[in-house]
Amino acid sequence: xxxxxxxxxxxxxxxxxxxxxxxxxxxxxxxxxxxxxxxxxxxxxxxxxxxxxxxxxxxxxxxxxxxxxxxxxxxxxxxxxxxxxxxxxxxxxxxxxxxxxxxxxxxxxxxxxxxxxxxxxxxxxxxxxxxxxxxxxxxxxxxxxxxxxxxxxxxxxxxxxxxxxxxxxxxxxxxxxxxxxxxxxxxxxxxxxxxxxxxxxxxxxxxxxxxxxxxxxxxxxxxxxxxxxxxxxxxxxxxxxxxxxxxxxxxxxxxxxxxxxxxxxxxxxxxxxxxxxxxxxxxxxxxxxxxxxxxxxxxxxxxxxxxxxxxxxxxxxxxxxxxxxxxxxxxxxxxxxxxxxxxxxxxxxxxxxxxxxxxxxxxxxxxxxxxxxxxxxxx
Amino acid sequence: xxxxxxxxxxxxxxxxxxxxxxxxxxxxxxxxxxxxxxxxxxxxxxxxxxxxxxxxxxxxxxxxxxxxxxxxxxxxxxxxxxxxxxxxxxxxxxxxxxxxxxxxxxxxxxxxxxxxxxxxxxxxxxxxxxxxxxxxxxxxxxxxxxxxxxxxxxxxxxxxxxxxxxxxxxxxxxxxxxxxxxxxxxxxxxxxxxxxxxxxxxxxxxxxxxxxxxxxxxxxxxxxxxxxxxxxxxxxxxxxxxxxxxxxxxxxxxxxxxxxxxxxxxxxxxxxxxxxxxxxxxxxxxxxxxxxxxxxxxxxxxxxxxxxxxxxxxxxxxxxxxxxxxxxxxxxxxxxxxxxx
Numbered sequence: 001x002x003x004x005x006x007x008x009x010x011x012x013x014x015x016x017x018x019x020x021x022x023x024x025x026x027x028x029x030x031x032x033x034x035x036x037x038x039x040x041x042x043x044x045x046x047x048x049x050x051x052x053x054x055x056x057x058x059x060x061x062x063x064x065x066x067x068x069x070x071x072x073x074x075x076x077x078x079x080x081x082x083x084x085x086x087x088x089x090x091x092x093x094x095x096x097x098x099x100x101x102x103x104x105x106x107x108x109x110x111x112x113x114x115x116x117x118x119x120x121x122x123x124x125x126x127x128x129x130x131x132x133x134x135x136x137x138x139x140x141x142x143x144x145x146x147x148x149x150x151x152x153x154x155x156x157x158x159x160x161x162x163x164x165x166x167x168x169x170x171x172x173x174x175x176x177x178x179x180x181x182x183x184x185x186x187x188x189x190x191x192x193x194x195x196x197x198x199x200x201x202x203x204x205x206x207x208x209x210x211x212x213x214x215x216x217x218x219x220x221x222x223x224x225x226x227x228x229x230x231x232x233x234x235x236x237x238x239x240x241x242x243x244x245x246x247x248x249x250x251x252x253x254x255x256x257x258x259x260x261x262x263x264x265x266x267x268x269x270x271x272x273x274x275x276x277x278x279x280x281x282x283x284x285x286x287x288x289x290x291x292x293x294x295x296x297x298x299x300x301x302x303x304x305x306x307x308x309x310x311x312x313x314x315x316x317x318x319x320x321x322x323x324x325x326x327x328x329x330x331x332x333x334x335x336x337x338x339x340x341x342x343x344x345x346x347x348x349x350x351x352x353x354x355x356x357x358x359x360x361x362x363x364x365x366x367x368x369x370x371x372x373x374x375x376x377x378x379x
Numbered sequence: 380x381x382x383x384x385x386x387x388x389x390x391x392x393x394x395x396x397x398x399x400x401x402x403x404x405x406x407x408x409x410x411x412x413x414x415x416x417x418x419x420x421x422x423x424x425x426x427x428x429x430x431x432x433x434x435x436x437x438x439x440x441x442x443x444x445x446x447x448x449x450x451x452x453x454x455x456x457x458x459x460x461x462x463x464x465x466x467x468x469x470x471x472x473x474x475x476x477x478x479x480x481x482x483x484x485x486x487x488x489x490x491x492x493x494x495x496x497x498x499x500x501x502x503x504x505x506x507x508x509x510x511x512x513x514x515x516x517x518x519x520x521x522x523x524x525x526x527x528x529x530x531x532x533x534x535x536x537x538x539x540x541x542x543x544x545x546x547x548x549x550x551x552x553x554x555x556x557x558x559x560x561x562x563x564x565x566x567x568x569x570x571x572x573x574x575x576x577x578x579x580x581x582x583x584x585x586x587x588x589x590x591x592x593x594x595x596x597x598x599x600x601x602x603x604x605x606x607x608x609x610x611x612x613x614x615x616x617x618x619x620x621x622x623x624x625x626x627x628x629x630x631x632x633x634x635x636x637x638x639x640x641x642x643x644x645x646x647x648x649x650x651x652x653x654x655x656x657x658x659x660x661x662x663x664x665x666x667x668x669x670x671x672x673x674x675x676x677x678x679x680x681x682x683x684x685x686x687x688x689x690x691x692x693x694x695x696x697x698x699x700x701x702x703x704x705x706x707x708x709x710x711x712x713x714x715x716x717x718x719x720x
Contacts, residue, residue: 106481106485106561106562108561108562108590108591108592108628109591109592109596111485111488111489111562112488113485126633126634129633142489143486143489180482183480183481183482185481210480210481210482210627211623211627212454212478212479212480212627213481213482215454215455216455216480242624242625244619244622246617246619247619255535256535257533257534257535257536257625258588258624258625258626258629259531259532259533259534259535259536259559259586259588259625259626259629260533260534260535260539260614261624261625262536262588262589262614262615262617262618262624262625263533263536263539263612263614263655263656265617265618266614266615266616266617266638266655267656268617269616269617270654270655275617278618278624278625311535311538311539311542312518315535342521342538342542343518343521343538344518364539364656364657365655365657
């Protein structure tokens with residue numbers, strides 16, 4: 001789960017990491033009221049869950065209330081990479097001497113979090129990793145957290161001055177603590193700046209929380225910005241489904257199992273079709289989930305045909321069949337549905353569907369070709 | 380026994396009284412697995428389908444000599460269940476549960492280092508040696524005994540491929556689901572080494588997906604240490620970047636871990652990559668046939684001693700030894716590869 005900059009900064013601030021003052025505004029009037037208190041020059045920053053805000057014109061330094069009104073008015077409501085800006089962060093502009101990078105992410109191969117530190121901050125760290133990897137220090141973090149002596153090594157890598165290193169050390173240690181205590185998958189400060197007054201502070205914060213850990217962090221779960229998510233994806237999550245909308249697709253899929261769902265999308269493309277979504281109804285047999293899936297897909301106007309691809313393991317084919325029948329009873333589904341069912345209770349499923357005049361194919365390639373054909377007919 | 384589970388496996392079910400635990404305990408037993416015990420704290424003394432339930436893994440092991448544990452407990456309790464099984468010195472623990480926080484698995488992975496327990500999963504369907512033992516949730520009837528080893532990050536996609544193999548007359552020695560999470564107890568490289576050393580496995584199918592670098596590590600291992608034919612399929616060619624595709628580990632991060640990269644890496648390693656699952660049986664048959672032809676060449680031309688573990692067993696019969704002589708998969712340079720157990 002992605003958090004906004006202002007939410008990430010609040011978490012860092014609460015952990016004792018220096019963060020500039022700043023508040024969130026949803027209107028121009030609110031923005032001006034904040035800057036009146038915090039002072040000019042100020043920075044107005046779009047709060048959206050995507051990168052590239054600066055390049056898109058979503059981050060501006062302003063010298064006066066008039067300028068703030070103009071820029072905040074422009075930024076609020078603008079779209080950055082498909083994300084609408086509902087809020088801006090207003091913060092006093094800092095005189096920056098140096099910009100560093102400090103971020104913690106999971107190192108899958110190392111099976112542990114890794115601290116990445118680089119004196120090349122304020123730019124895309126992936127670009128740094130590609131072009132000048134020697135400018136990134138990587139420290140794998142073990143069960144001890146980040147011991148002070150390792151934080152000092154990282155600080156030395158960032159800045160040659162002892163008085164700055166001394167300020168960086170607690171920031172790095174606390175960043176590691178933030179990552180651990182909040183079950184983060186990413187905790188990144190870019191840029192981590194040294195100001196003209198030789199102070200260290202986090203000018204940006206990107207914190208992503210492990211979805212699997214949200215149950216044990218209800219306070220973090222409550223920070224979720226539903227307005228920033230695709231409504232289909234919100235509904236899917238509430239129904240216990242996994243759903244990702246794909247651009248430019250016309251064929252909806254409902255599949256049990258993430259790997260099979262990905263392979264189904266791949267197969268649709270292979271045979272010349274365009275998958276509209278990824279949808280995993282998961283491994284437990286629940287007819288309500290089938291209904292929920294059908295609702296999401298039939299509401300997507302691009303979808304011309306739907307493929308059900310169900311291979312039963314934990315999922316019982318007859319439960320899927322009942323769910324499908326129940327869903328179609330409740331809704332008037334106009335688009336063609338192709339069903340592929342194999343596995344546990346396959347025969348019972350076929351009998352149930354057969355009694356309703358529906359046939360289920362048992363070969364996946366055949367089913368994909370059939371749904372592509374039906375979608376083409378419906379066009 | 381093919382790899383890891385077989386007729387000698389004595390299986391304990393952690394979480395046996397739950398909905399999934401009880402259902403699958405019965406299903407495993409019906410398949411022919413020796414399900415000797417279940418564990419649910421507080422339900423000791425009960426019985427599920429004739430399987431005795433205990434309060435602790437330690438007690439269950441002491442009373443039944445269980446040597447495999449399969450974990451069906453909810454995600455919030457799964458790390459604890461794994462720790463309990465590891466501390467009871469169970470040789471093999473299979474965690475079916477999906478949804479473990481990554482931090483929990485970071486701690487499990489660290490704890491397992493240096494210990495003798497092998498963990499498979501979490502977030503996996505389990506493993507099956509067809510005709511012998513099923514430890515997990517896969518539908519038994521799609522499998523048939525044979526000599527193809529299969530290792531996969533997926534659940535139902537694995538069944539799809541097994542179904543294709545069975546219909547093509549290519550039975551399976553052992554099918555292992557290693558799970559869809561970013562940190563798992565047993566990776567591709569671990570499983571490939573086991574299959575390479577298994578005298579009941581002739582060919583290997585590897586099913587990967589986007590995210591991480593396990594496939595790349597597997598390709599590197601295959602180049603140097605795997606002589607048996609391998610065929611790969613990578614799911615997620617159409618997955619958009621930066622999105623988690625169901626599995627916690629199925630995400631293209633910072634441009635890395637795409638299906639296309641993985642497919643290219645396997646091709647470079649000489650591993651044929653199926654574009655769609657139905658291509659797998661044909662590619663596998665071709666790979667096995669190619670190896671059979673090379674085998675004949677080696678027998679006629681001269682001798683190269685096999686170095687791999689298991690060679691001692693092979694030496695029991697001269698015919699067997701000749702048949703197992705190592706050959707390279709990369710033409711035209713022939714090198715002897717060592718396999719590591």
